[in-house]
Amino acid sequence: MHLAYPAVLAALLFCVGLYGVLARRNAILVLMSVELMLNAVNLNLVAFDVWLRDTLHAGQALTLFTIAIAAAEIGIGLAIVLMVHRNQGTSDVDRLRDTAEGPDTPEAPDASDERREPTDEKTEAAA
């Protein structure tokens, strides 16, 4: 098999994932695009391992490690997205502007104070 076929497929998949990461707004869709990019890298690793006929099979071992790390990454990522959704009420990545600098900097402390008030009340109620 021509080595260019898997290599080109991996490059195109990586670029599709890159577009998804940059263009999507929902955080879970961004995570899906990250998965596509990781899979493109895995395809490259497997193809070059088979081509080189490595005796240690470093490419395939590294692919297995990448798959496991991707599973850990998706677990942590989804936990963070769920926490953000619970605290902020949205999982859109371009609405999470708490740490943003720019023209709306003076308003930022008020917004964070308003959002912190309910939890303070809740703490007092619990106390």
Add this chain to the structure above:
Amino acid sequence: MTLAATAQQTQGFLSTSGVEITFVLVGLVTLGAALVTVTTRQLVHAALWLVVALGGLAVEYLLLTAEFIAWVQVLIYVGSVVVLLLFGLMLTKAPIGRSPDADSGNRPVALAVALTAAVALVWVVVDAFRTTWIDLDGAVQGSTEVTGAVLFRHWVLPFEALSVLLLAALVGAIVLSRKKEQER
């Protein structure tokens, strides 16, 4: 160019074996599913098309004779990662049906960046590996026996480190998603 000419004589520039045709066809399906995944406006459909893309990649691994990786791909990606993503969509109250704000405002910039990267990468890769062929006729490169022997003979230490990492990720996910004391 002379290298390409000699390679053509021995191998044929497009040696249309059955494996190559299957690889290209499955690759087209995979790429199309990936494109639909990143462009569709229905969030649940994006997760389901991701299953098609990941399953297509598993078939590609099988065609490259890496069968153990193919089954790991099916088990972990199609089996658990997509289920996790669907649960995430469900728990964040993702709208069923078309959501008009699935794409953010920097879509043209993203398209430009992705197209530039695609052109550059494909150009470099095709130019570099124009005269290289994978020999798939010899011994199977990624059978379960070979992968298991290599993994537990030469890669034991990274394997164990990875299990510690998975444990840490598990504990971290539980800590992150647990509710605080006063919210119960």
